[in-house]
Amino acid sequence: MRPQDALLLAVVLFLGLCALVGGEKPSPCQCSRLSLDQRKNCGFPGITSDQCFNLGCCFNSSVAGVPWCFNPLPSQASQECVMEVSARENCGYPGISPEDCAARQCCFSNAIRQVPWCFFPKSAKDCYY
Numbered sequence: 001m002r003p004q005d006a007l008l009l010a011v012v013l014f015l016g017l018c019a020l021v022g023g024e025k026p027s028p029c030q031c032s033r034l035s036l037d038q039r040k041n042c043g044f045p046g047i048t049s050d051q052c053f054n055l056g057c058c059f060n061s062s063v064a065g066v067p068w069c070f071n072p073l074p075s076q077a078s079q080e081c082v083m084e085v086s087a088r089e090n091c092g093y094p095g096i097s098p099e100d101c102a103a104r105q106c107c108f109s110n111a112i113r114q115v116p117w118c119f120f121p122k123s124a125k126d127c128y129y
Helices: 003-021 028-032 049-054 098-103
Strands: none
């Protein structure tokens, strides 16, 4: 097998695996609320927006020098709760329950230690593709 054939086979296998793993198009908040320095590449050189979205990734080619196809922020139950951890503003107290947090009309996520688990939501109006 020639080196070119092996490279072509690797690309085809990669794309096939990505198609199997690929998910639905991320929400606008999952993409637009991610800071440029936090983008992690999710594609390959020359990827189109459709190919990128088919992988379940975000696409924005408006800024040079950063990945255009990148992993989205984690999904939340409400778009108002999708944000970087550094953007969370505390809405509760240590050990607050999800129910008490919801009673304050705030977002709750205890997936990451040492950050606010109960935090104020953001308006989804500022999210865009």
